[in-house]
Amino acid sequence: MRQATASLISGAYKVVMTPEVPNRQTVRRQVTDSRRSSHASTSTPQWSSGSLRWSAESRLSAAVSTSEPSISATQISPDAGKEQVLRQLARIIDPDFGQDIVSCGFVKGLMVDPQSGQVTFALELTTPACPIKDEFERKARDYVAELHWVQQVDVTMTAQPQRPMTPDEGRSGGLKSVTHVIAVSSCKGGVGKSTVAVNLAYTLAQMGARVGIFDADVYGPSLPTMVSPEVRVLQMNPDTRQIMPTEFEGVKLVSFGFAGQGSAIMRGPMVSGVIQQLLTTTDWGALDYLVVDFPPGTGDIQLTLCQSVQFSAAVIVTTPQKLAFVDVAKGIRMFARMAVPCVAVAENMSFFDGEDGKRYYPFGQGSGERVKQDFGLPHLIRFPILPELSEAGDGGRPLVVAHPSSPTAESFMELGAGLVREVAKMQRLERNAVRYDAADKVFVCRLPDSSRPEFYLHPAVVRRNDTSAKSINEWTGEKTLRDADVPEDVEPESVQPLGNYAVQITWKDGFNQVATFDLLATLPEHTLPLFSVPAIDNV
Known part of the structure; x- marks a missing residue:
């Protein structure tokens, strides 16, 4: 799975270096000129309001610090060493926020010992599932190691501490320690929504997040078929009177199908109450993402869920048919009325690759693209008609777990990365855009x-x-x-x-x-x- 992540990163992201930092040839030329002159500046570049500001003198100082040593390590103070390290780290730009990682506040606990050449710090990202965390770590090590006095670089990758949610923020009971609740929805049945929801959840877990899945379909729960936990019946905590989720491959699971009663025959209002109770009285614990597999439609159940819980984002599942577009548009408008942003479209059963090497589109093309364009959704991911995808779900082991290096697993990684990026950007979004x-x-x-x-x-x-x-x-x-x-x-x-x-x-x-x-x-x-x-x- 690490290879899949690297492939995604190389295809979707680009870490750039700021132009102010000179290259090696420029460094050598500036150092030579500075040695010929007795007036080389020793001023320290200034940090202001979290941003790196360069003067002509500080550029020369940066050039000297990244080239062959002009002074010994014993002459560098810890404060000067920190300035040099921060200067190097400021070359790494977060592609979503458009700022360097120092200005973003990602660098924490920086400790420098120029005498031993030891540099230690943490990169505290917005989420443990950051799709470019490996790239950040590699660049941070490489750039800091360019300093002539550095002998060892220790980088710890962490995520920002979770802030408990309050009832006023739409999270109470068992959801108070859940950072983000994600809806996976379609207004039309039979489009593979549950397949997308389950594989998305396990993809987020493989990216390093703490994840849970809630199957909100009481009439026809899919989760008990798609995963095979050892404990298949939900238990009640006698002390807290909360439902204890079952677990499979590190992901917490709750479904009405695990309640020991199979699918239900109930009227709409009763179903809404059961779903709300299952969701909010479960002891989910600390989760980064809780994926909610919505039942198809835009009725009482969907509205009750949106009114009861504050959702961070929604992923819409559709198929290429024109009829599917009409239904999906209704769902997006429903989420819009409930102030839930839709961030991605998953177009399922989009195509298949024939034995002749050609790609075929049996259900036509354009529905997903039209949804993306008409509603401005930032991500559209297409999934093929693939027997292995259905077989993995029917066998109780999601495809991204059974075949983590497959092209379809990489597509789910792309969907997961897009979701993580959009949710992270929303945390820094200008509310009055x-x-x-x-x-x-x-x-x-x-x-x-x-x-x-x-x-x-x-x-x-x-x-x-x-x-x-x-x-x-x-x-x-x-x-x-x-x-x-x-x-x-x-x-x-x-x-x-x-x-x-x-x-x-x-x-x-x-x-x-x-x-x-x-x-x-x-x-x-x-x-x-x-x-x-x-x-x-x-x-």
């Missing part, structure tokens, strides 16, 4: 990765460019909303962020709109009128 200024009657936009630091949009323009089924024919793609149907003075009631990609706008007439950042970035900018001072008559 899009807000409504009631005084000027404009949307104020500060979009991530935008070339414009701030711009304004007229509310009527945003409303007229709605891409939902109420405004565009889902089958033909033709616009059905007429511009004249939207009044110029239309105003929003509320604006809520949806992850890193969109906002949910509720208009005063009750209309709900999901506006993606990609869409907003293409709309014509609104110019605010210049402020004018009225003339004062002479007395």
Whole structure:
């Protein structure tokens, strides 16, 4: 599995070095020039507000420190050694946050002993499942080892400490020590949602996270078939009166199928109560991710789950058929109304590779891509029609566990990495990326990765460019909303962020709109009128 991770990293990430740090040839030339001159600067570069700031003098100091020694290690103070180490580590850029790892606050517990050449520190990442943690560790060791006085580099990879959730934050009871709850959903049955959910959970575990799976389908639980734990019946803790999850391959499991009653025949409200009780009264312990396998549909069960628990993100499972797009769009809008950001689309049964070496698409193409484009979801992962995938699930051992080096396991690794990245970015997200200024009657936009630091949009323009089924024919793609149907003075009631990609706008007439950042970035900018001072008559 480590090989799969490395393959993913090399294909999806790029760790870059800041241009201020000179290369070896430049270093040697600067050191030679400095030795010829008796005026080489000895000033120490300054760190300000967590960011590395370079002056012309500090660049020369950096050049000297990374080349052949001009001074002995005994002449370097611990403070100067720390500055040099931090300077080296600042060459590593986090590709998601766009900042160096020092400015991100990842470097902890730095200890330097120039006399012995010992350097010790920890890299505290946002999650233990960070898909590029091995790359960070390797770069950190290599860059620090370039310092002439360094003999040994000890790096400890850790994750930020978990903050207990409060009832006000939507986590109580057995969920209070769960950092992120992830929904895996589809509005159409038979698309392989449970297969994706189980393999995603075990992929996150292989990435280093503490993971649990909750099977929320009471009518037809799939988890007891797809995994084979030794203990197949849920137990009750007599002291806490909480349900104890069973476990398989290091992942905690809870399903109504493990309650010893099989599938249930119940009315909707009763089912919602059973699911809520199972989820919230289970002693999950400390988890980084709890994957919830939603039942298909958008009814009472799904709404109750979203209202009872604060979900960090959702993954949508679909198939290539056009009919599947219609159902999935309903699910995404449901999550949008509940302020749950959808971060990825898993297009299952997308293709198969024939014996002739050609790739075939028996169910057509385009449904997943259209979901990604229309709703601005950042990740689309396609999974093949593969007998081994079904056989692994039916045999009680998920494919990513049974065949961790297979191409399909690598696709699940890509899905897991995308999920981890989006959830981590949400923790640092600008909550007011899009807000409504009631005084000027404009949307104020500060979009991530935008070339414009701030711009304004007229509310009527945003409303007229709605891409939902109420405004565009889902089958033909033709616009059905007429511009004249939207009044110029239309105003929003509320604006809520949806992850890193969109906002949910509720208009005063009750209309709900999901506006993606990609869409907003293409709309014509609104110019605010210049402020004018009225003339004062002479007395």
